[in-house]
Amino acid sequence: MTTHNYTSTVTWSGRTDAYETYSRRHEVRLGDSSIDLSAAAEFRGDSALPNPEQLLVAAASSCQLLSFLAVAAHAGVEIIDYRDAATGIMPDDARPMRLTEIVLRPTIVALGTTTAVVERLLEKAHRQCYIANSLTAVVTLEPEITVR
CATH class of the missing domain: 3.30.300.20 (K homology (KH) domain)
Structure with missing residues (x-):
């Protein structure tokens, strides 16, 4: 029996000193590719980035x-x-x-x-x-x- 495994790496840094202002921007690495993401705008994220x-x-x-x-x-x-x-x-x-x-x-x-x-x-x-x-x-x- 074969088991397939799929991996990704998520990286975020910043400070969560205030819920209203901490950055939701983070990087997801998928193999040799990476994509910058954020939370959806409804959840205080950056609407210019995918979520x-x-x-x-x-x-x-x-x-x-x-x-x-x-x-x-x-x-x-x-x-x-x-x-x-x-x-x-x-x-x-x-x-x-x-x-x-x-x-x-x-x-x-x-x-x-x-x-x-x-x-x-x-x-x-x-x-x-x-x-x-x-x-x-x-x-x-x-x-x-x-x-x-």
Whole structure:
């Protein structure tokens, strides 16, 4: 049995002498890449920087894309364009505070197939998406499919 491990490093320095003013900016290192993050603006973060909630939504969106492309390729279905406008929903009254839903809205262009086939492959990929399977939030698909 193989176990896959994924790592990241988070680095922050500063002072938490006052809740209102401490910096939420930090660095996340993923392999040879790094990204500066902050808390969401609603939580006193820098709105110019990505936040962990956005990364979670992006991870779900990216995983769905990669799962779908693999499933489509195995099925011999040619996909020529895939774009997603994903949204994470975090109600103020959710306890514990959390994203309760992620809505993925992929717009897909496929060649020489049918919408029904693409929808079936999209659902199969959704069931196989590691990130969606790891979340307690509901991950919903709302696709737009064009077949040429």
